[in-house]
Every structure is written in structure tokens, then in C-alpha cells.
Amino acid sequence: xxxxxxxxxxxxxxxxxxxxxxxxxxxxxxxxxxxxxxxxxxxxxxxxxxxxxxxxxxxxxxxxxxxxxxxxxxxxxxxxxxxxxxxxxxxxxxxxxxxxxxxxxxxxxxxxxxxxxxxxxxxxxxxxxxxxxxxxxxxxxxxxxxxxxxxxxxxxxxxxxxxxxxx
Numbered sequence: 308x309x310x311x312x313x314x315x316x317x318x319x320x321x322x323x324x325x326x327x328x329x330x331x332x333x334x335x336x337x338x339x340x341x342x343x344x345x346x347x348x349x350x351x352x353x354x355x356x357x358x359x360x361x362x363x364x365x366x367x368x369x370x371x372x373x374x375x376x377x378x379x380x381x382x383x384x385x386x387x388x389x390x391x392x393x394x395x396x397x398x399x400x401x402x403x404x405x406x407x408x409x410x411x412x413x414x415x416x417x418x419x420x421x422x423x424x425x426x427x428x429x430x431x432x433x434x435x436x437x438x439x440x441x442x443x444x445x446x447x448x449x450x451x452x453x454x455x456x457x458x459x460x461x462x463x464x465x466x467x468x469x470x471x472x473x474x
Contacts, residue, residue, distance in 0.1 A: 316471035324449030329361035341369040350405035382415035399427040410441035
């Protein structure tokens with residue numbers, strides 16, 4: 308069986324979405340000195356690094372990267388972060404992933420960060436699918452898609468030319 312890939316975002320469109328999300332993050336944190344960009348490993352962290360670069364170019368806010376490691380097949384397991392709770396306590400955090408699918412990865416990521424007091428907590432995704440199992444939303448999103456349950460969104464941020472496609 309041949310699986311076809313329908314490109315939903317090409318390289319240029321992804322770059323534009325990243326820039327737009329970075330501006331939205333900045334607008335929500337204009338009075339902050341620093342902001343934690345907590346990217347969910349793998350693609351979420353790559354996206355966080357790209358957002359960090361844009362934020363450094365457009366603002367005086369200091370973006371700090373935090374890698375979040377979640378077992379996506381078992382999100383109830385241990386969640387690890389590259390920053391300690393003291394380092395992100397009383398800060399503004401944006402939890403970042405590439406695709407919001409069922410919402411399980413994002414909601415367990417949110418739960419992890421709620422163990423400490425925060426100034427503000429937001430979420431960002433490049434692609435927001437409209438099939439959520441959990442009541443979690445993306446505050447900043449590149450694109451929203453209504454897809455069937457049998458379709459799968461894949462994002463390639465590691466190649467020279469980035470793509471998001473539906474298969």
C-alpha cells in the first residue's frame with residue numbers, strides 16, 4: 308500500500324509561522340526580562356530553539372531553553388526537564404511541541420510544571436489538530452487542521468528544507 312504525503316506547510320510557510328508565534332510570545336511577555344521556552348523532545352525542542360533565535364532578534368526578552376523529556380507512549384511516567392524547579396519557579400513559561408494531536412503529551416507536560424508557582428504559563432504548537440482527548444489548548448499555533456482519526460501529521464524540522472505533511 309502506497310502512503311501519500313500531502314504537504315500542509317512548506318519550508319517558507321513554517322519559517323513564517325515560527326516568526327509569527329515568536330511575536331505572539333513576545334507580546335504576551337513584553338514586561339518580562341526572561342522567558343522559559345520548554346520544548347518537548349524531539350521536534351518540540353527543535354521548534355523551541357528556532358523560536359529562541361527569533362525572540363533574540365526581535366526583543367530584549369532573554370529566552371531560556373528547557374528540554375522536556377516525556378515518554379509519549381507512557382506520559383504518566385517520569386518527566387524530566389533540563390532546568391530545575393528552582394530555575395523555572397516564578398517565571399513565565401511556554402511549553403512547546405510540534406503537533407497537538409490527542410493532547411495527552413501536552414497536558415501531562417502542563418501538569419509537570421504546575422508543581423511550582425509560575426507567573427504565566429502558555430502553550431505553543433506548529434500544528435493544532437482538532438481531535439483532542441483532553442481539555443488542553445494551544446495558546447499559540449501555526450495552523451489548525453481538521454483531520455480524520457486515521458490521518459497522521461508529521462513535521463520534519465531536521466532537514467535543510469522543513470516540511471509538515473499529512474499522511
